[in-house]
Amino acid sequence: MKEKKYSIKKDFTLLALLLIPIAVAINFAGGQLASLLKLPLYLDTIGTIFVAMLCGPWVGGLAGLITNLVLGIANPIYIPFAIVNVAVGLVTGYLARKGMFANWWKWIISMVIMALASIITAAPIVVLMFGGITSSGTSLITATLMATGAGIWGAVISTELVFTVLDRIISFGITYLILRVVPERTLIKFSLGAAYIKTKKTAETVEEVTEADEDVDNL
Amino acid sequence: MWQEKLRIKKSNPIHGLYPFTKMWITLLYCICAMILSTITIDGYPVYMMASFLIIPVLAAATGVLKKISGVIKSIAIISLFIVLIQGILIKSDLILYSLNVFNLFNINFYTDSLQYGLVLAFSVLNMGCMVAWFFGATDNKELINAFEKRGMGPKASYVLLSTLQMIGVLQKSAKTIMSAQQARGVETEGNVFVRSKAFIPSMIPLILGSITNTEERVLTLESKGFLVKGEKTRLFDVKPNGKEPIALTIGILYAVAILIWRILLWVL
Amino acid sequence: MGVVIEFKNVTYTYPLTTEPAIKDINLSIEEGKFYGVIGENGSGKTTFCNVIRGFAPSFYKGELKGDVLINGLATTDYEEGQLALTIGYVFQNPFNQISGVKETVFEEVAFGLENFGVPVDEIERRVIDIMELTDITHLAEKNPFELSGGQQQRAALASIIVLEPDILVIDEPTSQLDPEGTESVFKIIAAMKKAKKTIILVEHKVDLIAEYADEILVFEKGHIIKRGITQDVLSDMSLLEHGVQLPQMARVGSELIKRGVKLDYIPVTTKQATEQLQQLLGKESK
Ligand SMILES: Nc1ncnc2c1ncn2[C@@H]1O[C@H](COP(=O)(O)OP(=O)(O)O)[C@@H](O)[C@H]1O
């Protein structure tokens, strides 16, 4: 019964669909920013996280998929990593549905889960397809670890672990900033948007937050 | 007359192939590259490496070599690193070559790892560059139109098209913003934190604005009948140029020849 | 003449708000008539349009009480999307009325017809005609994003009119345009009036409304505080106290009457004013 409240078809309202290009654009801008500033991060899932938090896992996953397909038109290397971006969307959306962004400790748990999902999907691609190399500067660290005797899996996973967690914290932070300033009358139109209105008003006490959290489930 | 006018004209016969034909050719080529990777001389995937030469030739014949040369270069660099990392950092029994650095230490190239690295690198190079050729030779609009005719829904095609258009606009405006900021002396140089501090505040209103626009866009689309039931028509229509059977035949012959070769090597 | 839109005790409240944006509206819109909608900012005009088109509540959510009937069927009972066939809706902001997937104005105008599934040859014919009517033929090959505000609004009108809806709802189409752009938009609206469309036009420029509208609806705080024949409504000076702008001619006319000049009625359009003036001058010279 509980699962039936959400249908994939209902998730894909016209508004949710139209948010996807924006999510992709945000991902794109974040990625550009990261490479422009020569950060050892990708920052290319901010839009995916944003749309997944508002519209749920399916829309989030689709935004992730389209992001990497579009990036892949310019450079096909991005295409296999679509799985990672899809995972980000699916996991974030699912966590959002479960009210896992309602207070600070849930945020932290969510970030860890998200980073894990990214690593589980990314590491096999990096190791098996690209022999440990990615286009980001973090590859140098992976290489150093390998040179000091770490196995390729260990080197890739530990590098990814550090930078993915960092990436997620920053991405969540930016998403949170954006969500805070989206007008309530806009938030209300998204399937999960109501949760952020409630938390906005009642964030003072944890009890009330959990209440809002239940409301998400009751939608 | 407008339908004719909107068509993307391509005089080059390969360039003008129907998107799906190019897609099949890409797929066949990638499969062949994988098959070739299993045919080795002294353990080196020589044939697969040699087959890569097909791509620049094909790209030149299609008239897109210049367009995709940048991508080819960046994939080549990654591939080079794959070979180096694998060959040097993954230790195996046999040392192919040992480079002595200032009598301080040796850099060893391990034979097995190098061979495996070459397989990986040339898989990435072959597939990556062939896909790059495909996208270089196919307009997004054509591809989406072809998919639509094969039953992709109008919502999906709308999302793809508007994403592509938005990215295009974004790239253009990012350039103008950057040059405008530089002109005004806003920090685009300097350390990471200074630069991000200048960037992020200017991003948020932009994002908010586009979300608000989305709301109005929804109503606009509805007003223009986007959700009206029934079959939609399309002014833009991608058509085959007639050379598809020839192109496909060549592709299939190549694939079959390689497959037979592979099987013969097994059987004999 | 038949009734095409009917409001029965309609009250609509946006989500997250307590005060209804339109209250207790009872109204019949008759086929082929031109209704001008005026009132202060925030008085509920746009909401009124959204309720007609069914966007409130389908898109805006919130609470709709009473019935809004379009050709006898409640907006909430229409299948999703189908109201586009009956009602054409042009919005205030010209910049957001672009589909975002078309590279030329021609294709942009054709977008709705593609959605309706009209055959390609017919699309071409209709788009060419409408671009002629809306004076954008010379822009056909331009990118819609590169048009000026006035051009975009004309393109927006064209892409709705080309769908040939029976009812046109137009919300402040000229608020962001210069006088020249305003004039060209009004020319198009006048052509639609000639084509016997039912038109509901929200517009602050009362002088123009006075020229074209058959009837006027005046909104204040969500209520319709006055309605009737254009002549009667726009010559009612008491509306000035409700923050409603009235035509220049009407204000001058009423001032003249106050000062003892004998006019037959308060003119609301330039044409009426000239007529009266001529009459007056005629009397004088006798
Ligand atoms: N999406 C919305 N959510 C909540 N309130 C709204 C929304 N849109 C408009 N309102 C409010 O409804 C009232 C009527 O607004 P509107 O119909 O836009 O007036 P008008 O078009 O006459 O300027 C105003 O008080 C406005 O603040």
Ligand SMILES: [Mg+2]
């Ligand atoms: Mg308004």
